[in-house]
Amino acid sequence: MLAITLAFLKIGFLGFGGGYAMLSLIFSEAAHFGLTVQQFADLNALDGLIPGPIAINSATYVGQLYGGFGTALAATLAVCVPSLIIVPLYTHFEARLNDHWQVPALLKGIKSAAVGLILAIAALLMLTMVGNVTTITDWSNYQADWLSLIIIIFVATADLRWHLNPLLLILLAGLLGGISYYL
Amino acid sequence: MQTNWRLFKVYLLAGTFTFSGGMAMLPVIERELCQKSHLISQQDLYEYTTLAQTFPGVIALTNACFVGKKINGTSGMFVAGLGAILPAFVLMSAATALYQQLPQTGLILNILTGIRAASAGLLFSAAFTLARYNLRDVGSILLALICFGCTLFNLLSAPSLIILAASVGLLLGSRQQKERD
Numbered sequence: 001m002l003a004i005t006l007a008f009l010k011i012g013f014l015g016f017g018g019g020y021a022m023l024s025l026i027f028s029e030a031a032h033f034g035l036t037v038q039q040f041a042d043l044n045a046l047d048g049l050i051p052g053p054i055a056i057n058s059a060t061y062v063g064q065l066y067g068g069f070g071t072a073l074a075a076t077l078a079v080c081v082p083s084l085i086i087v088p089l090y091t092h093f094e095a096r097l098n099d100h101w102q103v104p105a106l107l108k109g110i111k112s113a114a115v116g117l118i119l120a121i122a123a124l125l126m127l128t129m130v131g132n133v134t135t136i137t138d139w140s141n142y143q144a145d146w147l148s149l150i151i152i153i154f155v156a157t158a159d160l161r162w163h164l165n166p167l168l169l170i171l172l173a174g175l176l177g178g179i180s181y182y183l
Numbered sequence: 184m185q186t187n188w189r190l191f192k193v194y195l196l197a198g199t200f201t202f203s204g205g206m207a208m209l210p211v212i213e214r215e216l217c218q219k220s221h222l223i224s225q226q227d228l229y230e231y232t233t234l235a236q237t238f239p240g241v242i243a244l245t246n247a248c249f250v251g252k253k254i255n256g257t258s259g260m261f262v263a264g265l266g267a268i269l270p271a272f273v274l275m276s277a278a279t280a281l282y283q284q285l286p287q288t289g290l291i292l293n294i295l296t297g298i299r300a301a302s303a304g305l306l307f308s309a310a311f312t313l314a315r316y317n318l319r320d321v322g323s324i325l326l327a328l329i330c331f332g333c334t335l336f337n338l339l340s341a342p343s344l345i346i347l348a349a350s351v352g353l354l355l356g357s358r359q360q361k362e363r364d
Contacts, residue, residue: 028341041299052271082240109352112323116330122306148300155304177297
């Protein structure tokens with residue numbers, strides 16, 4: 001419980017640049033607790049089904065999975081700590097942060113990194129779903145799952161080009177998976 | 184007291200009906216706090232939104248805390264923050280508890296396999312959307328590619344990559360700054 005709480009404290013303080021930057025931190029931190037790629041994929045799907053900020057949802061999910069309700073609460077509170085410290089401090093000092101060039105420069109670097117991190121995680125997820133292997137170098141155990149590949153391409157296109165509701169896409173993919181059981 | 188109750192209700196409402204990320208809360212907050220009850224000006228709300236994005240932490244929560252603090256001091260900060268995260272926490276812990284009960288075999292496993300593939304697809308889409316807005320010069324593209332490679336081949340962890348990227352951002356920024364001077 002302590003380890004998970006501390007991990008989410010760290011994620012909170014390093015989590016610049018929004019939910020997806022944080023999601024990549026969660027992916028790398030939660031692996032220490034034994035979170036599988038499948039469980040991470042389910043987390044991302046639940047993020048789409050359940051309302052709320054991605055980081056809050058993720059802290060609750062990982063906490064609940066590894067220690068039950070108490071740990072979920074502790075992890076969620078831990079990820080909230082930065083906001084509760086920063087807001088009073090900032091209002092107290094009224095620093096004109098955006099007047100300094102350092103702030104946008106720093107954020108620009110982190111946001112560029114977040115793109116690469118999320119793309120890599122998406123690729124690792126695809127590798128697991130389509131290839132049934134967990135690392136890119138594990139070619140000998142490669143086993144193709146064509147339905148997953150089709151769903152990945154369809155969902156990415158539908159979300160990016162046609163702006164279909166992610167919730168609908170997740171349910172549709174679940175339905176397709178269910179139908180495949182009877183084929 | 185009445186203001187605090189109103190703040191809590193507005194954030195609870197916004198937190199319950201916004202899917203995929205906290206930023207979707209903003210239109211609800213604007214309608215309820217700026218247009219209906221005039222507790223905060225639109226300009227202040229958007230300034231806080233921009234500000235919240237420059238700090239580490241949960242952006243939607245930081246934003247809620249700023250607005251709550253502005254409207255009703257420290258107690259306002261806590262009720263707005265609590266309202267913003269409570270729906271996510273309650274619904275997500277219930278959903279996770281249900282999810283843990285699911286047997287991962289047969290029909291359920293096939294359904295989950297489909298959902299997991301959709302999840303990967305949504306991440307690809309998120310990566311492309313982020314790239315469109317954030318990768319506008321050679322430096323950013325290179326940085327993103329390095330982070331992509333290091334994560335894919337498990338060479339560096341995400342925390343070290345983020346710290347590295349922040350330093351590179353500062354370095355590039357200071358060079359631009361010197362050219363301007």
